[in-house]
Amino acid sequence: MSLIFAESETTSLTLVDFDDTTPGDYPVIGTVGEAIEASKTRARSGKYLSSLSELVTLLAELGANGPSHLQNVNISDIGIQVGHGNQFDVFRQVDHGPGHSLQNVVYKRVKLRPKRTDSDYAVDPAIMGFADDYPDRKTPIPVLVMEAARFPLSEMLKDLQHHLDTLIAVSHWDVRHHIALDVAAGVEALHSSEIIHGDIKPANVLVFRQDNPSVPFLAKLSDFGVCIDMSDHKISARDYYGTPKWVGPEAIDHDLAYDDTLFGPFHAHHLKQFDSFSYGMLLLALFVTPGGVAPKLGLDRENLKEENIRSCTRLLLRDAGSLPADISHTLDKALHSLLRMRPCDRALPTIALLTTNRPSYLAWLHESTTKDENIEAGKTSPSYNTGPVYWARLDERVFEDLNRQFDQNKKVRQLPDFLGATLLGLALKASTSSLEENRQKVLDYLLAASLKGHTPAQAICSRVHASQSKELAVSKATLRIWAANSVRQGYVFHQPEELSPKEILSFRDDFRSAGGYSSARAIGAKSILSIPQEAYEDSYDNSILHAYAAIGACTSLDDVLQQNKWIQLPKNKKDETPIDSACQGGHVNCLKLLVSLNLRASSMSTTSPSPLHWLFAFPDDDIAEALRLLLQAGADINHRTKLPTSSVERA
Incomplete structure (x- = not known):
């Protein structure tokens, strides 16, 4: 029936x-970031994950395995506890049950509380799976399954030479530089999502081994237990709960109020600069202080002076001994911009602070921009x-x-x-x-x-x-x-x-006028046309050129093109140019305008579809003309997306 x-x-x-x-x-083609953003938006509206159906739907967007039940392979039976925090107990698998292979993962089991609310739990975009553990064989407890790190950075720095004995291609200074760049990239990514880490220190950086002999380690930020969501409009300086040895002078004593006469005016966005000071302290521990201990800069409020922080920093650099001159020079400039007394004067952590001409930096840059997901044999990539x-x-x-x-x-x-x-x-x-x-x-x-x-x-x-x-x-x-x-x-x-x-x-036609398959459609055609050109922005980093091309606003697009001399077209987060947007929207007239700039149409991304992949979005009568224009502009008919599909195969 x-x-x-x-x-x-x-x-x-x-x-x-x-x-x-x-x-x-x-x-629009979904990504892990988009799934997390949607989840954050629901949470900010008071709609937390509160049911099994919502959980599995989010996991389907993320590509994470689970949820699965661990009744037959209880974590306490197959693993040993290697850590704990306020929210999780962490176990590393050392044995395996019947029909289950030994995996290089750790299990983060939620700590039971007498009263539990939906807001106690958050799904990390880096998880490999989600499961329920049964310590007493009856009560299911949520578990995050995550890839296992080699060690936290704090442990690595205690005996760095022991961990680097097998390395030949790189020096230990290059390894330190790579780790510093990884952490900067991680902090920068968090800040771009309006998240403050809140506790940057070596113990909260996990180090993973990878196959590239020129870049043998990969560092990732961990422990987001005290992170701050900047969408909360009631944020104060006291919401920053870092470890006292690793934070700036304004946050060392949580019992003291923020002193704006000493530290300058405070606005919520300055919390990013609170992270800046902690990152500077981590750089000193990574390159200078023995064993990676927290550096001492004399940050008591009673005797606090900008010049004292600067002199202590330079003294530590001078005593570093064999620190290469180019790294020392780069560090000196970076630390001067990070370790300022007033948060509002500090630079934000970015990889640009640590850019050098060393071959090791170029190797790291190549690895970070071309690396595919590091999935072990037999594992399922979230993308698939x-x-x-x-x-x-x-x-x-x-x-x-x-x-x-x-x-x-x-x-x-x-x-x-x-x-x-x-x-x-x-x-x-x-x-x-x-x-x-x-x-x-x-x-x-x-x-x-x-x-x-x-x-x-x-x-x-x-x-x-x-x-x-x-x-x-x-x-x-x-x-x-x-x-x-x-x-x-x-x-x-x-x-x-x-x-x-x-x-x-x-x-x-309505669909095309609204932006078609372009990510710019999320703003809405009416909004795009009403926003001043210089003020346009969206979460996908589309430019106003992307937006106009997506909705077919040829006159507005032509006005912007005439106002500037374009050397190359801007790209969004998916590495797409306005030519991609015009094709996703199916607008052949906008495509003509953009192709007339004589700039290449081929996507440089190894994962995104090329403009040719979107030919089906054009009206039937315009497909031949769009194809001619794209080939004229140099579009590659053999361009493949992350899934092995070329334009010819899709056709």
């Missing part, structure tokens, strides 16, 4: 307004574990739990409290089973997802029902609206029978 819900219970019976769409429904692949591999017990919750709602003809994306994922999971009952489950989940307003489900719901010779229990008016939404959001490429050819062309 097919599933029936009352249509009046849904909010899906309206056409989508492109300037008021729901985040997450954009047909998102979306449909994740749902197909979903743990059967998790699937059963979600099925049970769904069936309880089905009995009373109520839509379950699941996200539309979750319901579509469950339909994909059910489709991998040969059981007859799951064939009906596919239809039930698709219908529920569609009634929830999930456009990807609406795009295929009627066709899947028809393929199974099943009647779809919704009105013709509803099907028309689903078809319209699907075309207007770029999910349908066939000719839906519910719409006339004229309507289909009109809705596809």
Whole structure:
């Protein structure tokens, strides 16, 4: 028997307004960063992860394995505890249970508390998996499965020579330089997401071994227990809880109020410069102080002076002995800008502070910009574990739990409290089973997802029902609206029978005018046109050229192009130029303007689609002209994305 819900219970019976769409429904290629940003946005609105369905949906976006159950291989049985904090106990696997291989991972098990709220838990974008451990065989406790580091930086610095004995290609100074650059890159990435680490020190930097003999180690920031989300508008200086030996003078004594006569005016964004001082202290420990201990700079408020901090720093550098001259010079300048008395005077930690002409720096730069994900043999890369692949591999017990919750709602003809994306994922999971009952489950989940307003489900719901010779229990008016939404959001490429050819062309034009498949569409076409050119910015680092090209605003695009002499086109976070945006939006006139600059159209990214991959986004009559323009501009027909697909293969 097919599933029936009352249509009046849904909010899906309206056409989508492109300037008021729901985040997450954009047909833009997802990334881990985008998934985390969406999760942060929900949390800032008070919508924390509070159910199994929400958790698995986020993990599907991240490409992390799980959730899985560890009842048969309890962590306490197969691992030893190697650390603990306020939120987690950390175990390293040293044995394996029946049917389970020994893996180079650590398990971070959540500490049980008498009262637990959803805000106690956060999903780290670097996790390899999520599981439930059963210390007493009955009570499930959340566990993060993460790659295992060789050691924290604090341990490495205690006996650096012992850890470097097998190295030939690089000196220990180069290794220190690489680690400093890694940490700077990590802090810079956090700050770009408006997150303050809050406790930078060697013990909170994990060091991993990698195969490149020229860059043998990789450092990563860890321990985000006291990090600060800058979206909280009630932040004060006292919210910075660093370790006293490693923080600036303004944060050493947490009992003392911030003294603006001594440390200058305080604004919330200055907390990034609190991290700056800690990073400077870490640099001294990394290059100068024996064993990586915290340097002593005389930071008591009573005798605090800018010149005293500077003189102590230079004295430590002078006593460093064999520190190479070029590194010493670079460090001196970096420390002078980081270890200032007033936070507002400090530079932000960036890799630019440590740029040198050393071959080791060039090796690090090449490694950091070209390295693929370091996945061990037999492991699944998150890039290959998102979306449909994740749902197909979903743990059967998790699937059963979600099925049970769904069936309880089905009995009373109520839509379950699941996200539309979750319901579509469950339909994909059910489709991998040969059981007859799951064939009906596919239809039930698709219908529920569609009634929830999930456009990807609406795009295929009627066709899947028809393929199974099943009647779809919704009105013709509803099907028309689903078809319209699907075309207007770029999910349908066939000719839906519910719409006339004229309507289909009109809705596809709406989709292109809203930005098509470009990430700039998230701002909304009306907003793009109303924002002053010099003030435009978005979370994808699109320029105003990207935005105008995406929505087909040729006149505005031409105005900007005429105002400046372009040597090269700007790129966004995905390494895409405005030429990519014009193709993603399907605007051949904007493409003509950009190609007339005689700048190459080929993407330099090894992971993103090239402009040629987006030819299908153009109106049929414009595809040949777009192809001619792109080939004229030098687009590479053999360009491959991260998944091995060239433009020819996609065609």
